[in-house]
Amino acid sequence: MPAAQPADILVLPRVPEPPPTEPDRPVARIGTAHRQLEGAGFPVRRPFPGAVAFREADPFLLLDHIGPIHWAPREARGAPWHPHRGFETVTYILDGAMRHTDSHGGGGLIRDGDTQWMTAGSGILHDEMPPEDLFRHGGLFHGTQLWVNLPRRLKWTPPRYQEIPRDRVLLLASQDGGALVRVIAGELAGHRGPGVTWTPIDYLHASLSPGARLRLPWRPDFSALAYVLVGSGQVGAERVGLRAGQVALFGPGRAVTVWADRQQDGEYSPNLEILVLGGLPIREPIVQWGPFVMNTREEIVQAVEDFQRGRMGSVPATPRAGGGQASAAQGVEPGKAET
Ligand code: MN
Numbered sequence: 001m002p003a004a005q006p007a008d009i010l011v012l013p014r015v016p017e018p019p020p021t022e023p024d025r026p027v028a029r030i031g032t033a034h035r036q037l038e039g040a041g042f043p044v045r046r047p048f049p050g051a052v053a054f055r056e057a058d059p060f061l062l063l064d065h066i067g068p069i070h071w072a073p074r075e076a077r078g079a080p081w082h083p084h085r086g087f088e089t090v091t092y093i094l095d096g097a098m099r100h101t102d103s104h105g106g107g108g109l110i111r112d113g114d115t116q117w118m119t120a121g122s123g124i125l126h127d128e129m130p131p132e133d134l135f136r137h138g139g140l141f142h143g144t145q146l147w148v149n150l151p152r153r154l155k156w157t158p159p160r161y162q163e164i165p166r167d168r169v170l171l172l173a174s175q176d177g178g179a180l181v182r183v184i185a186g187e188l189a190g191h192r193g194p195g196v197t198w199t200p201i202d203y204l205h206a207s208l209s210p211g212a213r214l215r216l217p218w219r220p221d222f223s224a225l226a227y228v229l230v231g232s233g234q235v236g237a238e239r240v241g242l243r244a245g246q247v248a249l250f251g252p253g254r255a256v257t258v259w260a261d262r263q264q265d266g267e268y269s270p271n272l273e274i275l276v277l278g279g280l281p282i283r284e285p286i287v288q289w290g291p292f293v294m295n296t297r298e299e300i301v302q303a304v305e306d307f308q309r310g311r312m313g314s315v316p317a318t319p320r321a322g323g324g325q326a327s328a329a330q331g332v333e334p335g336k337a338e339t
Pocket of ligand 1: 079082084089128
């Protein structure tokens with residue numbers, strides 16, 4: 001798994017554990033991601049919305065987990081041109097590669113531990129596709145896409161694109177060195193990750209050695225969720241079991257704890273690979289229609305109209321690998337959450 005790795009975990013700064021008197025956050029619920037096809041037809045596991053509701057995941061809207069999957073030659077798929085308004089998409093690649101192009105001039109190829117952070121804000125068209133070599137020859141792909149909501153006052157912020165190469169991801173270690181913590185965005189005990197976020201969040205990818213424990217200080221005003229990418233472990237005050245494809249929603253508190261089972265399946269990674277995320281809840285009404293997330297139905301009607309009239313930008317009509325003809329209409333089918 002090529003996601004950011006240190007040469008020596010023991011030289012990394014350590015995450016100080018919360019004091020033993022601080023109870024671990026309890027587990028409010030465990031949910032299992034549902035499976036569906038996205039974009040031009042790639043399978044995702046989606047822990048939320050679904051198993052966890054919008055108001056529980058707040059300030060997050062959606063998490064898609066793609067792979068790990070071995071694409072056969074000409075099988076890799078992406079999400080051709082489609083619009084977004086009202087939130088941010090964060091694409092994190094553990095293995096393989098993805099090319100981003102957007103109508104605001106942002107874009108780039110990310111691979112093996114890199115992150116793309118796109119603030120759709122007032123509206124943008126983008127294209128998220130496997131690069132030509134991955135499409136042509138096939139290969140391993142593993143990644144996630146997280147949607148971070150924007151509050152009403154920021155829904156009309158101008159679009160912005162950030163690329164976070166893996167060597168900028170902040171690496172920390174647990175007290176005994178049994179867990180590696182990658183801070184993609186947010187702050188952990190004074191250590192700040194590279195992602196610049198409109199909405200205060202923490203977005204971490206941790207790798208726990210078999211049997212290891214990770215006890216994290218957590219802001220009491222932040223929500224807290226954990227999603228297992230690969231492997232199995234336990235979470236929270238009750239040490240509830242959590243395996244690949246499952247999400248845990250935590251109750252209140254100042255400490256989030258994860259344990260890795262002693263036996264891991266080991267095929268993809270010898271470790272428990274887990275995302276730990278949370279943020280300051282926005283607590284506003286959420287109306288989603290496909291790729292638009294606003295506060296009211298009227299704003300959704302306006303978004304569809306703005307998109308149809310070309311006010312979110314224009315698409316170059318070039319065919320490409322892995323998704324067929326460019327089609328800006330793709331992303332606005334009712335009830336379809338384009339990634
Ligand atoms: Mn998208």
